[in-house]
Amino acid sequence: MDYLFDPLPIQSVAVEGESHRFPLRRIFCVGRNYADHIREMGFQPEREPPFFFTKPIDALVQDGETVAYPPLTENFHHEAELVVAIGKPGADIPVERALDHVYGYAVGNDLTRRDVQFALRDRGRPWDWSKAFDRSAVVGTITPSQRRALSGETRIHLSVNDEVRQDATLKTMIWSVAEIIAALSNSVTIRPGDLVFTGTPAGVGPLTPGDICTVSIDGLHPITTVIGPRE
Numbered sequence: 001m002d003y004l005f006d007p008l009p010i011q012s013v014a015v016e017g018e019s020h021r022f023p024l025r026r027i028f029c030v031g032r033n034y035a036d037h038i039r040e041m042g043f044q045p046e047r048e049p050p051f052f053f054t055k056p057i058d059a060l061v062q063d064g065e066t067v068a069y070p071p072l073t074e075n076f077h078h079e080a081e082l083v084v085a086i087g088k089p090g091a092d093i094p095v096e097r098a099l100d101h102v103y104g105y106a107v108g109n110d111l112t113r114r115d116v117q118f119a120l121r122d123r124g125r126p127w128d129w130s131k132a133f134d135r136s137a138v139v140g141t142i143t144p145s146q147r148r149a150l151s152g153e154t155r156i157h158l159s160v161n162d163e164v165r166q167d168a169t170l171k172t173m174i175w176s177v178a179e180i181i182a183a184l185s186n187s188v189t190i191r192p193g194d195l196v197f198t199g200t201p202a203g204v205g206p207l208t209p210g211d212i213c214t215v216s217i218d219g220l221h222p223i224t225t226v227i228g229p230r231e
């Protein structure tokens with residue numbers, strides 16, 4: 001096949017214990033999946049069905065990279081998240097079978113232009129410009145689920161310049177990984193290469209140039225992101 005110009009390279013994430021990388025297809029994200037975070041955003045938690053937004057796959061940022069302070073915002077936020085890597089296609093997947101579609105897990109940071117998000121939200125407009133901007137999806141090395149099990153006691157943790165900002169256990173998620181995959185697959189077909197950000201606990205907050213932001217989940221590979229000046 002001949003193209004008018006060189007297509008973009010495939011975006012991919014490293015995998016623990018593998019020489020081959022995980023190539024990306026789509027990035028899905030769940031909104032409002034920890035009760036304390038819903039409260040800090042100004043809402044009362046209720047068990048409404050999970051809702052999703054997306055990021056472009058070329059928004060991917062690898063562990064250790066610098067992210068320039070993005071345009072359009074004066075309130076650039078971190079969101080520590082568990083990321084699920086999908087390894088098997090499916091649609092209308094029942095909750096009981098949903099974990100069969102998981103390839104592995106990674107640590108993520110759903111970088112957010114919070115002031116833009118609030119302005120869009122207040123006008124009832126789509127969230128895209130607050131979530132789906134360049135270099136907004138930090139994802140670390142994937143650990144295959146066969147190698148490492150997660151539990152409700154598994155801790156998710158984020159610090160900025162060694163100050164703890166977010167610290168929670170996975171059991172405080174409103175919707176479990178299996179329930180999220182089942183709900184997502186009711187709306188779209190999921191395929192290998194999909195990543196699903198599963199929401200952030202309380203404690204989201206601003207990042208400024210010079211900050212070093214580290215996210216970790218027990219048993220998974222941590223990620224560190226340096227915030228650079230606005231370009």
Ligand code: MN
Binds near residue numbers: 029031081197199200
């Ligand atoms: Mn998020």
